[in-house]
Amino acid sequence: MLSGGKKPLVKQYCAEEHPLKDRLQKLRCHFTWGLLIEDTEVSDLQDRILEEIQCLDTEHKVGYNLLAYVKHLQGKHEDALENLKEAEEVVQGDQADHSDVRSLVTWGNYAWVYYHMGRLADAQTYLDKVENTCQKSADPSRYSTQCPEMDCEEGWALLKCGGKNYERAKACFEKALEADPENPEFNTGYAITVYRLDYPAKRPCNVSDAFSLQPLRKAIRLNPQDAYLKALLALKLQDVGEEAEGRECMEEALAHTSSQTYVFRYAAKFFRRQGRVEEALKYLKRALKATPRSVFLHHQIGLCYREQMIQIKNATHMQPRGRDRENVDRLVQLAINEFQKASVLKPTFELAHVHLAEMYAEIRQYKEAEEHFQKALCIPNTYHWKSEDKAITQYLKGLKIEKVSYAREKLLKALERLAERRVNRNVQVVESTALLGLIHKLRGEVSEALLCYEKALRLAADLNSMF
Template structure:
């Protein structure tokens, strides 16, 4: 065998072993290239401002991101930081805690063409597994499951169900492990937020995991604000505010506490307090898409308050204030989507604000861009059709197009808050048309359909019968006409 053939054989042998590893390079983390800048910013913000004992994983995911950006030397530095943190831990299983880091080292060295170093770290992984063969096998190590869970969670919603399975597997082996408990509570909370399926009792499934994680990590202010938001969702706002107060009085993770406490106050209607906290947080993390989106939501809500007080017809100083608030909301929503191009709900809010401000072409351009994008989750499509329907109804004054998009949203049968809002919008628009013309066949049918969807069958039957009588009268008049 010649030298080149020998080198190729070594390369292939190392590659085969690398692919057997469990680390960031083999976990098939799903995120789009356009998400990379926001992902890196979120990782760096977390490293600087989230006070946690569990930072090994965040250095590993940053190493992977650095590699994807072609910065392998920086990736090695991140892995060195992860390794240093592991060495400070008080545990008998330092080698097992190092497996993911060593696996990432091996992959980075391989991509740099430094096969000897890659081989060294492959051997370290293999020797550690042999050493603990009587306690763990390589595929059944809870710390690796936990670190895979953190990595999947950090890379976005497409990975959440897999992340949940990882934390569940880790907890099966060590039910009272504080780190596993934190990861599990956070991912279940995020799934709760993502699902928003009010008909399903699992909507509250994060309540117990959050309480358990706080019991095991009593100083964790970040967990307390998440529990407060969950209690607020469930109508236990007073208890939730106690956790908010506890978190705000702590010095831990203040930037993260501010952002979620602000969300709590915004949902409670205390917009000034929410904005105060968000502005404090954004000073530390100025590139946060999440924070800019939340600030935009506050300005949007303030504009709506003024319009509602003026019966939707603000004039004079009120009109000027509304315009100023809409302009501010647009600025922050636009910043959020520029920072995170996959931030779909921020795009919808940006489009709706352009519509509110009278910039109909900008709104239409965003809506059309989203309507022609690749298929997405049903709930996101429902939101898109609802927002576009409202834009057509209120800004473009096209009731027929609005109804068409409300019906598109309803055809997606995923139960959700959004679908309920669509049904309410359809009913409201149909009633408005009915008051103008009680003898319109389409309007009567729409009202019957809306009440049927709401489960109000008596009212649905009443409007369907009126529609049938009207159709019969129209047919008779046609038959007996001149």
């Protein structure tokens, strides 16, 4: 896992104990915020930052500072310097009151990049710029400043870096809001973060259970022209069964010309969940023209093809023949192509692997199906085996030793009873359901194993999905 403490992917300046480093670590910038980024996610993160720079028409962008940090992780320090120069140009044109804070972040990133390049005099120059500005603040510290705008900047960076960072992002925005409860940007960041965290295990949920509704409404009140926020509110309203208000909210979002690529993404998701698949595909393909490397779009297009396949199967009572069978096979292949693109662009995207496995199982390619289920199960944070139950440990050890025998079947039976009892009692349901899949696999019951793996992954995805 990459973070501010790990070296980039290529050789860099190695004066790790240089006295300058102590001062650098006191800065508040991307290098000291402890951003959790898997090395396999760096390319996808870079694509998403570029998409945001290109397509998100709001003042609240992560932008070039985070892109510079990503370039550092790749060892591309000259490119990082170019990104920081672009960040400076954006700040110079920023009319917001906190442009000085964003300069501090940029200067801190400059200092770190120059340090890693071995250009210590340049690093010291930017440290001096930070120090001179911080000394002018109401709460002076030599190399950092404590203010809500800086908390907001940190929150945006954490939010962009994925689900492992969301709780910390939420805390940053909460801290900023304590100082300025009506700030439009602070409320926007907080609303988006809690929307990402607000995914219950089962849908539809009650309105009272959806804790992101009120923050989204408040953020829209303070940012009435933000179509992106309105699209998110529409989806959350759909989640809780408020379909009519959700549709009205989505229509308002689509009426805006701002952030259209992002609005089209969420409009497509909204329409697909209504069963309006053709309309969803229309918006997804329009968005894809602007951002052809979007993991989200490829995954959503795949889901649309999957939905069309399901519609045909339902209409034929699950027995498609002739032209219907041909259409099912065609749609399965189209879905596979899209899910495959998503999984290549973001190897840690477990849902893409789950849906690939489903499609391969549909055309009876069970080897490929199990391969993708196993890939999803091996992704960190998909589900966590936390059980310390000695019985399970002993059963599994026994299964490794025993060949096909009466004793082995007794072990399987005992393990199956234990897993089913946990599922029925709602104890570690994800782990226990996956364990049932393993039991079926050991018995050679491929179809049943795939069903259990799918159910386990869906349960996990409902709790961890960022979409």
